[in-house]
Amino acid sequence: MKRLLKFFIAFSLLGTTVALVLGYLSFLHPLFDSMSHFRIHLLFIWCFLVLIVVFLQRHTVRYILIVLLIVVGGYITMLLQPYKGELQTTTDAKVIKFMQFNLNFRNRHMQRVKEYLEEQKIEIATFQEVTSKHRQFLEEMKEAYPFQRHCKFAGVGDVAILSKYPFVESQGGCVKEEGLVWARVQFGEGELSVASLHLHWPYPYKHHSQISRLEKAFAKIPSPKIIAGDFNAAPWSYAVKRVMKASDTKVVEGIRWSLNIGDPSSFVHMQIPIDHILLSKEFGLKDIHVGKSLGSDHFPIISEIVFQKKR
Missing domain, CATH: 3.60.10.10 (Endonuclease/exonuclease/phosphatase)
Structure with missing residues (x-):
């Protein structure tokens, strides 16, 4: 049962990673552009799956994955930032x-x-x-x-x-x-x-x-x-x-x-x-x-x- 769970998590993580990567290659095919629309959703799923893997791995791999999670988490935070444009106006604006x-x-x-x-x-x-x-x-x-x-x-x-x-x-x-x-x-x-x-x-x-x-x-x-x-x-x-x-x-x-x-x-x-x-x-x-x-x-x-x- 544990082996089956690991296989399912590994397969899901691989599929999510492939979908994310293809979304960044949206200039190659319209299908990849459609996939890019769900980039944030896929990133959250990817983080969730990696978090599960963290608890299933040994110390060295676990630390690497934690660092990777922090990096991806920072990227998601950047994507979710609201508009913060600098506005410079003249008196006749x-x-x-x-x-x-x-x-x-x-x-x-x-x-x-x-x-x-x-x-x-x-x-x-x-x-x-x-x-x-x-x-x-x-x-x-x-x-x-x-x-x-x-x-x-x-x-x-x-x-x-x-x-x-x-x-x-x-x-x-x-x-x-x-x-x-x-x-x-x-x-x-x-x-x-x-x-x-x-x-x-x-x-x-x-x-x-x-x-x-x-x-x-x-x-x-x-x-x-x-x-x-x-x-x-x-x-x-x-x-x-x-x-x-x-x-x-x-x-x-x-x-x-x-x-x-x-x-x-x-x-x-x-x-x-x-x-x-x-x-x-x-x-x-x-x-x-x-x-x-x-x-x-x-x-x-x-x-x-x-x-x-x-x-």
Whole structure:
């Protein structure tokens, strides 16, 4: 029985280690990118298994494993650190109250969404999985958000932007069926671009080919720019890095557990960080956090983005 237990632990530890390593090779294949989304979960499982092995080994090996646990524990702590960006502003800097949210095509609590937008004093919002019923509700909110832009995506719903500030009508774009819509927004005396993005899951879906088809569109969005959306990818993923490179933006660092997988009330449940905000160099960030549940399997990401118009 003890031998069988040791074999099971060794096999589980090997499998977890292989999955972790492949996640760091995400640039080689979309499957590995999907695996990287669960990096923190796998690291916790790996630490738990190694801790068991510590109690089964002799002194010398035990000490080596303890040192390894301390190193990995420090790495996990680093990954879990919240955003701590340094903010340097000028006197003419203005703050935008921004929300990124995947509504979920099954969401029937749009009144809750409306009330939360009002409560948080959101000025610009990006949405994904906007169904025809959701769109009808958003149209009814035009008194508060008179400037809206939608773009057809997939069966789960479209992508959209809502704004209290006017759009520059001659600028903006919709890449139909590819999950990208963007608008040029007149904000005070300046202008900025806002994009709503919805990417497929990396593997076995068309995530990476979708990014390839969108790379030219990302490059054409004029700076300063905000690209927000459901990336279906972790912040350290190869997919997010590709979008950053194509759009000349940088993902807001830190872990924000934005998606529930499974029933939150059950034991079989986890969260992964796949909703992000990417900013060009003209922006700073005053605050960012995960909002409350609004009837979706995703949580809204609430941020205060600092815009400094070039002199």
